[in-house]
């Protein structure tokens with residue numbers, strides 16, 4: 001099964017345990033605000049899965065508090081939105097294409 005997944009690019013990249021540990025730790029500072037049926041969100045969730053990064057996901061349709069956080073922090077309720085927490089502050093990234101490019105740049109192998 002894993003070989004089929006890998007052939008389809010669904011198994012996540014090959015990383016050493018140490019590399020994955022670092023990525024798991026970086027992912028703790030990221031949150032994806034989304035909802036399941038949103039096609040733009042699907043594209044972003046697919047990228048996250050492909051890159052093997054365990055990013056916390058908050059469904060704004062099922063979690064009213066998450067929706068309020070998104071509006072209060074990012075300024076609007078459009079999804080997907082990637083919340084990026086850093087020592088310098090929090091960034092709210094809205095466009096799915098921008099989010100995917102950011103994730104690829106930060107976590108992609110090449």
Ligand SMILES: N[C@@H](CCC(=O)N[C@@H](CS)C(=O)NCC(=O)O)C(=O)O
Nearest residue numbers: 038039040077078079080094095096
């Ligand atoms: N160009 C945006 C489109 C995102 C978008 O239209 N999201 C819809 C859900 S599928 C949405 O949040 N609409 C509600 C709103 O904009 O307040 C992207 O690619 O991320």
